[in-house]
Amino acid sequence: MVAAEQQASVQRIFSEYLERHGHRKTPERFAILTEVYAHDGHFDIERLYGRMKTKKYRVSRATLYNTMDLLIDCDLVRRHRFTGTQSQFEKAHAFGQHDHLICTTCGAVQEFCDPRIQQIRKTAGEVMGFEVRYHTLQIHGTCASCQEKRQLS
Amino acid sequence: MVAAEQQASVQRIFSEYLERHGHRKTPERFAILTEVYAHDGHFDIERLYGRMKTKKYRVSRATLYNTMDLLIDCDLVRRHRFTGTQSQFEKAHAFGQHDHLICTTCGAVQEFCDPRIQQIRKTAGEVMGFEVRYHTLQIHGTCASCQEKRQLS
DNA sequence: GTTTATGCAAAGGCTTTGCATTTCA
DNA sequence: TGAAATGCAAAGCCTTTGCATAAAC
Numbered sequence A, B: 001m002v003a004a005e006q007q008a009s010v011q012r013i014f015s016e017y018l019e020r021h022g023h024r025k026t027p028e029r030f031a032i033l034t035e036v037y038a039h040d041g042h043f044d045i046e047r048l049y050g051r052m053k054t055k056k057y058r059v060s061r062a063t064l065y066n067t068m069d070l071l072i073d074c075d076l077v078r079r080h081r082f083t084g085t086q087s088q089f090e091k092a093h094a095f096g097q098h099d100h101l102i103c104t105t106c107g108a109v110q111e112f113c114d115p116r117i118q119q120i121r122k123t124a125g126e127v128m129g130f131e132v133r134y135h136t137l138q139i140h141g142t143c144a145s146c147q148e149k150r151q152l153s
Numbered sequence C: 001g002t003t004t005a006t007g008c009a010a011a012g013g014c015t016t017t018g019c020a021t022t023t024c025a
Numbered sequence D: 001t002g003a004a005a006t007g008c009a010a011a012g013c014c015t016t017t018g019c020a021t022a023a024a025c
Helices: A003-020 A027-037 A045-054 A061-073 A116-128 A145-153 B003-020 B028-037 B046-054 B060-072 B115-126 B144-152
Strands: A076-080 A088-091 A099-103 A107-111 A131-142 B077-080 B086-091 B099-103 B111-112 B131-142
Touching: A003 A027, A003 A061, A003 A116, A027 A088, A027 B060, A045 A061, A061 A076, A076 B060, A099 B115, A107 B111, A107 B115, A116 A131, A116 A145, A116 B060, A116 B115, A131 A145, B003 B028, B003 B060, B003 B077, B028 B046, B028 B060, B028 B115, B060 B077, B115 B131, B131 B144
Parallel strands: A099 A131, B099 B131
Antiparallel strands: A076 A088, A099 A107, A131 B131, B077 B086, B099 B111
16 A cells, blocks of 8 residues: 555544544644654654644644544554653554564664464453453563673673 | 562572672662562552551652662563553562453453463564563453443443 | 762653633534 | 634643762671
8 A cells, every 4th residue: 555545544544533433623633643644663742743843734732642542542543652651652554563672771662573462362352351452562672782782891 | 489488589589689780788678679579469659659658668759769670670570551651560570471451441450371472572582683581461452341331331 | 988879859751631712513 | 603622831740860868888
């Protein structure tokens, strides 16, 4: 799927979600969604705020926080709490499920993918009578680069 | 392992850790470890602070935060960031590895265990040249109780 | 006797809240 | 027109920091 198609797709999903829940379709909300889907990777509110400030849409931080909640609720955005108090966000639609390796030394975040996690999700849900919506798997340790640096010292 | 043996074991581990890293063996540090291992389940700093205030040892919040960092560093305590900004902690020694189901409706946290996660850890580490230390797997969704309530309404 | 840890309070950083103003329906 | 969203600034909450005091080594 090319970027333009993806934009159209997520805009439609968001629009239907807002309608279904009786929320208003404000230009700010769609502008935020557009900006979120214009980039790959993780971002925090401050970075998103900065990116939008330099463009046509200047939205308040409060609106960014509110809109993130909506986008998370309709599964267009995922929230991560890697470390510290600051939340990291990431677009979640039409992307392969992936999880994260987090280096406890340098803080770098790498992505990886293992289909076996789907089995675990399924089993856990069945055993506990839990309706699974999404998961977060973080593997913490030392990245290859920091392992090398440690050897040298 | 009975509780007393476990206490002795983790106290020794902590003592050796402090020695190895040139940290002082203060009574506060051991009192905190004792209190942490006196209870099951998750706790936050405020709860731990409250529990210790009612007992012989009255420690400052700053010392609790500092000591948690040490206990995490020597793998006696695990930190969780389930939701919100507040960290949850949990003793980590001599307990079966487990992961968490988190209800997005009521916030309840259930534990579950699936040995297949070990394979994923292993594979991810090998493929990415990553030295795995620990992982956190959270499955988010709706718990059985909240599913029932939703049906009724 | 030094150096490190503690305790207290203040500062910090991210997030939420309150309220006046705007705008969608 | 009425209800909901926005923007701004203030307030909140958890956590970290600075510094004087106390204690480990």
